[in-house]
Amino acid sequence: MFRKLLIANRGEIAVRIARACREMGISPVAVYSDADRASLHVRAADQAAYIGPSPSNESYLVIEKIIGAARSLDAEAIHPGYGFLSENANFADAVEDAGLVLIGPPPSAMRLMGSKTSARTAAQASGVPVVPGTTTPLTSIEEAESVAEDVGYPIMLKAASGGGGKGLRLVRSRRELASAYPLAQSEAAASFTDASVYIEKYIERPRHIEIQLIGDRHGNMVYLGERECSLQRRHQKVVEECPSPVVDEDLRRRMGEAAVKVARAAGYVNAGTIEFLVDEQRNFYFLEMNTRLQVEHPVTELVTGRDLVHEQIKVAAGEKLSFSQEDIVMRGAAIECRIYAEDPDNGFLPSPGRITKLVEPAGPGVRYDSGSYQGWEVPIFYDPLLAKLCVWAETREAAVNRLARVLDEYSIEGISTTVPFFRAIAQDADFKRGEFDTGFIDRFLSVDSQAQRSNDDVEVKLRDLAAIAAVVHAKSSSVEPDSAPARSSESRWKLEARIAQRR
Amino acid sequence: MRYEADIDGHQINLELERRNGRIVAVIGQRSYDLEVSTPQPGVYLMFQGDEVHEAHVWSADANSLRVTLRGRLFTASIIDRKQRRTSEHRPEGQQQLTAPMPGKVVRILLKPGDEVAAGQGIIVVEAMKMQNEIKSPKAGRILEVRVAEGETVNNNQVLAVVE
Numbered sequence: 039m040f041r042k043l044l045i046a047n048r049g050e051i052a053v054r055i056a057r058a059c060r061e062m063g064i065s066p067v068a069v070y071s072d073a074d075r076a077s078l079h080v081r082a083a084d085q086a087a088y089i090g091p092s093p094s095n096e097s098y099l100v101i102e103k104i105i106g107a108a109r110s111l112d113a114e115a116i117h118p119g120y121g122f123l124s125e126n127a128n129f130a131d132a133v134e135d136a137g138l139v140l141i142g143p144p145p146s147a148m149r150l151m152g153s154k155t156s157a158r159t160a161a162q163a164s165g166v167p168v169v170p171g172t173t174t175p176l177t178s179i180e181e182a183e184s185v186a187e188d189v190g191y192p193i194m195l196k197a198a199s200g201g202g203g204k205g206l207r208l209v210r211s212r213r214e215l216a217s218a219y220p221l222a223q224s225e226a227a228a229s230f231t232d233a234s235v236y237i238e239k240y241i242e243r244p245r246h247i248e249i250q251l252i253g254d255r256h257g258n259m260v261y262l263g264e265r266e267c268s269l270q271r272r273h274q275k276v277v278e279e280c281p282s283p284v285v286d287e288d289l290r291r292r293m294g295e296a297a298v299k300v301a302r303a304a305g306y307v308n309a310g311t312i313e314f315l316v317d318e319q320r321n322f323y324f325l326e327m328n329t330r331l332q333v334e335h336p337v338t339e340l341v342t343g344r345d346l347v348h349e350q351i352k353v354a355a356g357e358k359l360s361f362s363q364e365d366i367v368m369r370g371a372a373i374e375c376r377i378y379a380e381d382p383d384n385g386f387l388p389s390p391g392r393i394t395k396l397v398e399p400a401g402p403g404v405r406y407d408s409g410s411y412q413g414w415e416v417p418i419f420y421d422p423l424l425a426k427l428c429v430w431a432e433t434r435e436a437a438v439n440r441l442a443r444v445l446d447e448y449s450i451e452g453i454s455t456t457v458p459f460f461r462a463i464a465q466d467a468d469f470k471r472g473e474f475d476t477g478f479i480d481r482f483l484s485v486d487s488q489a490q491r492s493n494d495d496v497e498v499k500l501r502d503l504a505a506i507a508a509v510v511h512a513k514s515s516s517v518e519p520d521s522a523p524a525r526s527s528e529s530r531w532k533l534e535a536r537i538a539q540r541r
Numbered sequence: 542m543r544y545e546a547d548i549d550g551h552q553i554n555l556e557l558e559r560r561n562g563r564i565v566a567v568i569g570q571r572s573y574d575l576e577v578s579t580p581q582p583g584v585y586l587m588f589q590g591d592e593v594h595e596a597h598v599w600s601a602d603a604n605s606l607r608v609t610l611r612g613r614l615f616t617a618s619i620i621d622r623k624q625r626r627t628s629e630h631r632p633e634g635q636q637q638l639t640a641p642m643p644g645k646v647v648r649i650l651l652k653p654g655d656e657v658a659a660g661q662g663i664i665v666v667e668a669m670k671m672q673n674e675i676k677s678p679k680a681g682r683i684l685e686v687r688v689a690e691g692e693t694v695n696n697n698q699v700l701a702v703v704e
Binding site for chain 2: 379380381382383384387388389390391394395418419420421422442445446447448449451452454457458461462492497498499500501502503504505506507508509510511512514
């Protein structure tokens with residue numbers, strides 16, 4: 039086993055990996071930029087190397103600096119976490135060339151699965167379904183009609199050079215196609231100066247469900263159930279859970295086996311995730327593979343009782359997986375909320391700054407993975423993920439109730455966070471029933487549904503009480519400003535006396 | 542005392558009276574009789590009968606407060622009548638463009654003297670890998686740009702002036 043491991047990341051994931059290292063008797067070493075000198079991931083390490091200015095393209099993304107830090111601190115292995123260099127095959131090459139071990143897949147598998155088109159081809163070759171359609175431009179309306187018949191309506195006409203939702207057209211029948219095809223072509227030509235369009239089957243109200251897997255260098259590969267990741271905002275996951283409310287034993291086995299087949303075909307080793315789209319009839323389609331540890335891995339750990347980071351480090355050191363497929367038992371339900379430094383009342387605008395007060399969630403069934411602490415200044419340079427709040431309970435219903443309880447106790451001051459947004463989601467009837475798809479958050483944030491929520495009797499009362507507290511606070515702090523020495527153990531009689539003075 | 546407040550976009554009139562260490566508040570048709578204590582600075586423990594409500598209050602910026610209560614976050618500003626009268630008299634001509642968050646100026650789209658339409662982007666500020674276009678509050682002309690590309694700015698810092 040390794041003696042010393044360098045963590046090429048920051049924030050909550052670097053802290054999480056450092057914890058795994060300590061549990062395994064490995065010395066964790068950190069890297070840090072100017073902005074992160076006093077960050078939690080540095081405090082969690084035995085040694086730390088300075089790697090440059092705050093912008094990540096001058097520090098965390100510079101391959102030579104990471105390799106140099108590992109060399110100078112005499113680390114034997116590097117864990118890249120997620121983001122930054124974690125899916126960079128050139129980095130994986132550089133780690134190998136330096137005689138170090140990367141906690142991740144071989145560069146060849148990273149390259150093959152990293153490109154969407156080659157990954158799609160690899161999935162098809164292993165007999166795993168992909169979203170049906172063409173990937174080459176259509177040449178005529180006749181061809182369009184015949185492809186549409188093959189994949190079945192409804193279909194999407196997509197501009198080959200398109201992006202950002204432009205050049206997309208939903209077509210529900212052959213009759214619509216006759217008029218939509220030339221329109222889509224001229225739209226594509228106008229927006230992208232390229233008139234070519236292709237067809238993809240339209241998946242209505244899809245769910246985004248992914249399979250966690252891990253393999254060793256001895257040919258063993260195991261899937262650890264699924265994660266439901268349909269709750270997304272601007273294609274960014276916000277809430278994940280395990281298991282998915284719509285996946286049963288049979289579907290789990292079929293998706294799991296399909297995922298293992300694709301990963302084996304790619305020569306995959308270590309932890310990885312295969313993402314699928316699942317339609318309303320519960321057909322699943324390969325989307326892409328993530329060749330790294332995922333942000334949302336804790337929900338899988340809570341339900342399967344397996345530590346993925348421990349296992350990643352063990353298989354990277356050449357050990358066999360410590361469990362087989364038959365050993366994987368799913369128990370209970372886990373939900374994760376990504377706590378972002380964003381202002382949900384202000385279009386989710388970033389909200390960096392000092393955390394003046396932090397009451398961390400606690401109590402039964404709570405797992406809190408954080409990279410922040412009270413008094414810390416959240417830097418402007420990086421991803422806004424502050425922490426991941428996970429709950430576990432025997433059933434999904436109990437987990438949702440637990441989540442609501444924990445969010446009530448959790449408090450972050452000084453900056454805005456997505457905590458209140460999750461509190462509202464935990465109260466939502468459709469969420470409670472597990473009935474949602476990838477469009478849920480957009481509908482949830484629509485003006486109508488927000489107005490409906492804010493006129494609820496309970497909400498009106500809480501708003502009133504908040505207004506009262508604000509007025510009381512404004513009145514007392516105008517006499518004694520916030521910069522006055524902390525009155526931490528202020529007793530009621532003192533307050534009463536102050537009030538009396540002012541009367 | 543009477544107060545006008547804006548809480549999450551709802552304008553309310555609040556009448557607040559302190560009686561024997563209790564706070565009696567009337568908001569529209571609703572009234573609250575509360576016993577309020579401060580176990581920690583910025584924390585307000587409110588008893589309404591046997592109901593317990595704990596509010597945490599802090600200043601978000603010079604004009605607004607943030608309140609958390611049962612996991613919900615509220616933004617409140619208390620409107621001072623005197624201040625409002627003076628602000629009503631402030632000339633509408635010049636408007637300052639302020640940073641809605643701390644960040645780095647990545648692009649300046651218009652320069653002093655340029656014509657600007659209402660809602661047109663003037664400056665792009667980046668924070669946490671997200672770029673935000675700071676838009677003009679009105680149609681007019683750029684009078685001043687007070688920041689340079691690459692500069693780090695604080696929350697509410699004046700970036701430009703439009704007239």
